[in-house]
Amino acid sequence: MNTKIESHWDGSAPATGHMLQPGLDISHKVVLYLDDISVSFDGFKALNNLSLTIDAGELRCIIGPNGAGKTTMMDVITGKTRPDSGTCFFGQTIDLTRMTEPEIAHAGIGRKFQKPTIFENHTVFENLELAMKMDKRAFTSLFAWLGKEGRDKISDTLRLIRLDHEADRLAGLLSHGQKQWLEIGMLLMQEPRLLLLDEPVAGMTDDETERTGELFKSLAGKHSLVVVEHDMAFIEQLGGKVTVLHEGSVLAEGNLADVQADPRVIEVYLGR
Ligand SMILES: Nc1ncnc2c1ncn2[C@@H]1O[C@H](COP(=O)(O)OP(=O)(O)OP(=O)(O)O)[C@@H](O)[C@H]1O
Numbered sequence: 001m002n003t004k005i006e007s008h009w010d011g012s013a014p015a016t017g018h019m020l021q022p023g024l025d026i027s028h029k030v031v032l033y034l035d036d037i038s039v040s041f042d043g044f045k046a047l048n049n050l051s052l053t054i055d056a057g058e059l060r061c062i063i064g065p066n067g068a069g070k071t072t073m074m075d076v077i078t079g080k081t082r083p084d085s086g087t088c089f090f091g092q093t094i095d096l097t098r099m100t101e102p103e104i105a106h107a108g109i110g111r112k113f114q115k116p117t118i119f120e121n122h123t124v125f126e127n128l129e130l131a132m133k134m135d136k137r138a139f140t141s142l143f144a145w146l147g148k149e150g151r152d153k154i155s156d157t158l159r160l161i162r163l164d165h166e167a168d169r170l171a172g173l174l175s176h177g178q179k180q181w182l183e184i185g186m187l188l189m190q191e192p193r194l195l196l197l198d199e200p201v202a203g204m205t206d207d208e209t210e211r212t213g214e215l216f217k218s219l220a221g222k223h224s225l226v227v228v229e230h231d232m233a234f235i236e237q238l239g240g241k242v243t244v245l246h247e248g249s250v251l252a253e254g255n256l257a258d259v260q261a262d263p264r265v266i267e268v269y270l271g272r
């Protein structure tokens with residue numbers, strides 16, 4: 001009787017007392033569907049019938065003028081803001097509008113805020129260890145001994161975020177860019193399927209920005225990424241499809257060269 005449910009189950013550990021979350025169904029190759037989403041703040045429409053889809057494994061860039069609704073879109077996806085209308089699905093089956101923020105994180109959506117939320121008084125290694133132990137899917141507690149598998153996972157992540165030589169350094173002593181990478185590493189410890197990154201290279205040096213681009217490109221495929229940025233050189237480096245938001249809806253979509261040549265995009269965003 002349970003065969004159907006089990007075939008949807010992604011293998012992660014069910015936490016007792018929690019509702020069993022079905023696994024992510026990307027059989028249609030789409031990881032995220034937003035359809036006709038509207039959000040108003042005191043009558044002002046921050047999102048206005050916004051529809052877009054993100055393919056599984058895609059690296060998507062979202063651009064648009066200040067106030068276009070980019071951050072609000074991420075707030076809707078992560079359950080921080082409830083849409084007034086519209087639907088928001090993670091894969092084919094997971095209705096994000098019915099879930100709380102922790103449930104959405106647990107289902108596999110990780111979000112990076114602009115200000116890194118790392119533990120400054122702990123080492124880089126300990127930050128990743130804490131992130132792993134906060135993952136409710138893992139059968140570990142904060143006090144559990146970290147097994148070889150856990151240590152290997154931390155080492156792999158340290159290499160990926162280029163902090164393998166800083167493992168024993170206090171996180172508070174890292175450069176701004178390194179702190180951002182550490183926070184991305186902490187998100188990765190929870191193995192998210194979809195990563196939302198709001199202005200991830202703001203304040204980074206050119207060199208850090210380029211390394212961040214390389215990191216994101218290496219994460220695409222295994223993860224799906226939605227990156228909000230104003231830095232055009234960075235978006236060009238990422239090379240993915242670009243969606244232009246304006247007044248809460250999609251104004252244009254395509255490769256960077258095409259949207260940059262679109263007169264409507266030039267008028268509302270690039271020409272200014
Ligand atoms: N909690 C809120 N209450 C009232 N208005 C809000 C709230 N959150 C966002 N807004 C408004 O909604 C609009 C969209 O804001 P949002 O932060 O999504 O824009 P954005 O595209 O992320 O802009 P930026 O590029 O400056 O970050 C703005 O006019 C903003 O002032």
Ligand SMILES: [Mg+2]
Nearest residue numbers: 070071072198
């Ligand atoms: Mg924003």
